[in-house]
Amino acid sequence: MRFRAILNRDGGTLKSTDIDRFSQHITESFEANGHDVDVRPVEGDDLIAALEKAFNDSEVEGVIAGGGDGTVSAAGAMALEADKPLAILPAGTMNLYARALKIPLDLDVAVSALAAGDLGKSDIGRANGRPFLHQFSIGFHSRMVAERNSYNFASKLGKIRASIVAAIDTIRRPPSFPIEMNIDGREVSERISSLAVSNNPYGEGHLPYADAVTSGKLGIYYARPSTAAANARMLADLTIGNVQNNPDIVQESGTRVRLSFPQKRKSAKAVIDGELVDLDPSVDIEILPGALKVILPARDKAE
Numbered sequence: 001m002r003f004r005a006i007l008n009r010d011g012g013t014l015k016s017t018d019i020d021r022f023s024q025h026i027t028e029s030f031e032a033n034g035h036d037v038d039v040r041p042v043e044g045d046d047l048i049a050a051l052e053k054a055f056n057d058s059e060v061e062g063v064i065a066g067g068g069d070g071t072v073s074a075a076g077a078m079a080l081e082a083d084k085p086l087a088i089l090p091a092g093t094m095n096l097y098a099r100a101l102k103i104p105l106d107l108d109v110a111v112s113a114l115a116a117g118d119l120g121k122s123d124i125g126r127a128n129g130r131p132f133l134h135q136f137s138i139g140f141h142s143r144m145v146a147e148r149n150s151y152n153f154a155s156k157l158g159k160i161r162a163s164i165v166a167a168i169d170t171i172r173r174p175p176s177f178p179i180e181m182n183i184d185g186r187e188v189s190e191r192i193s194s195l196a197v198s199n200n201p202y203g204e205g206h207l208p209y210a211d212a213v214t215s216g217k218l219g220i221y222y223a224r225p226s227t228a229a230a231n232a233r234m235l236a237d238l239t240i241g242n243v244q245n246n247p248d249i250v251q252e253s254g255t256r257v258r259l260s261f262p263q264k265r266k267s268a269k270a271v272i273d274g275e276l277v278d279l280d281p282s283v284d285i286e287i288l289p290g291a292l293k294v295i296l297p298a299r300d301k302a303e
Helices: 012-016 019-032 044-056 069-082 096-100 107-115 140-149 156-172 228-240
Strands: 002-008 036-042 062-067 086-090 118-127 130-132 135-139 177-183 186-192 194-199 218-223 249-254 256-260 269-272 275-278 282-296
Touching: 002 019, 002 044, 002 086, 012 062, 019 036, 019 107, 036 044, 044 062, 044 069, 062 069, 069 086, 069 096, 069 130, 069 282, 086 096, 086 107, 118 135, 118 194, 135 140, 140 156, 140 194, 140 269, 140 275, 156 228, 177 218, 186 218, 218 228, 218 256, 218 282, 228 249
Parallel strands: 002 036, 002 062, 062 086, 086 282
Antiparallel strands: 118 130, 118 282, 135 194, 135 269, 177 186, 177 256, 194 218, 218 249, 256 282, 269 275
């Protein structure tokens, strides 16, 4: 295949990586497996334009995106539209979708595994027409992200620290709002503090990401307003993958969800794959089974 690799040199791990050495490693690994590859490191401000150009180039058969969850999410939406395979090099803080695809988190190992990998398929979610690879969330998470983004941080460690501070503050002052949900035709009315709709249900025993990306189901998780102690426990259980045992988290699944907000504030926000966005008065979410072409890592190289 003819690949083009777009590397966000301002993102996460790549910021402190020897880009020239790493680019050479990509070239050698993919060529050794019979592929052609054009590696293009770009500044963060030029990332979207570079990805668009790669996906729109008729000579490019597959795109390799190197960066964090924001980079990967943007690339996933373009890959879906262009109907071209996407390979992911995890260089962010959480790398949740890369984990779901079982891509090694060590970048050099990831390159070797993907270069020898196979073409596969993944489900992808869509919220009011916008594709997402990981999740759509409102309430607790969106408030936490908004507060975290208000702090200044210049490194991966700084972002983690800001996230912890924002989480503690949100635990103490959780949101509370009414919501109406239609899950595959079934009506649900609740007052909640948090809701997440994920591309495939979360797995157990690890960070909140899917163990399988082709179940054809959305994971739906929400929590009603509760105490600070219960909120802290809920956040901890989400982080370590203990959702099944938390009595405050309601779990559902479905293929289509419609969310309506009777008392939505104009300033209300949602989070889509880590990006804070304006919340619409109603949101239609669906899953597109097997719609995204992806490069899956070779098992022997990933171990």
